Amino acid sequence: MLVKDNETFEIIEKLKNLYNNIVLNQIIRKRLVEASISKNTWVDIDELFDNNHVHQINGYDLERLYSQIISLVSFLDKLKNDVVVSIKNTPARYIESMEPRNKMLFKMTLGAIDYNVNAFADLVTNLFHSVTAADKKAHGRDKAIYRSFPQLKEIGKSLIT
Numbered sequence: 001m002l003v004k005d006n007e008t009f010e011i012i013e014k015l016k017n018l019y020n021n022i023v024l025n026q027i028i029r030k031r032l033v034e035a036s037i038s039k040n041t042w043v044d045i046d047e048l049f050d051n052n053h054v055h056q057i058n059g060y061d062l063e064r065l066y067s068q069i070i071s072l073v074s075f076l077d078k079l080k081n082d083v084v085v086s087i088k089n090t091p092a093r094y095i096e097s098m099e100p101r102n103k104m105l106f107k108m109t110l111g112a113i114d115y116n117v118n119a120f121a122d123l124v125t126n127l128f129h130s131v132t133a134a135d136k137k138a139h140g141r142d143k144a145i146y147r148s149f150p151q152l153k154e155i156g157k158s159l160i161t
Contacts, residue, residue: 001145002059003134009056011127015072016049018120027109028083035082037075044071062135062145069131070151072124079120084113128155 022028048068087110095106135144146152 001062001138003062003138004059005134008060008130009052011123011130012048012052015123015127016052018123022116025109027106031083031086035078037078041071041074044068045075065131066146066149066152069128073155076121076124080117084117087113
């Protein structure tokens with residue numbers, strides 16, 4: 001089932017921009033590589049963001065979109081539990097030994113990381129709610145496609161903590 005929804009498109013565009021800001025940061029990127037994020041997660045996210053304009057025209061396949069939301073949540077979990085923790089636990093002596101430019105980038109990253117992670121989580125939550133609303137509207141509450149994804153039942157817990 002294909003769904004055309006401008007709200008979903010707009011949320012994905014915002015997510016794409018924030019995601020790019022996060023993964024292009026050299027401090028975060030280094031730790032993302034170390035976080036052992038699955039290849040499928042990277043592929044799902046890249047496919048979602050790279051094809052968003054096509055989906056705006058043709059519509060979103062709900063099953064595929066739910067899989068991509070699951071990948072976004074998986075990425076977010078690794079970001080929060082591995083990357084952020086690693087950055088926050090960087091020894092002060094290591095930071096002080098950095099070149100001035102790198103030290104400034106590190107401190108800027110550290111200062112913005114909680115905001116960016118929370119904004120990303122909020123956008124993923126909004127995307128999930130937007131998609132499930134469209135799903136319920138198209139299929140009815142009892143036959144909505146999201147019910148066939150057991151991983152989506154725990155999505156609220158992952159996004160709040």
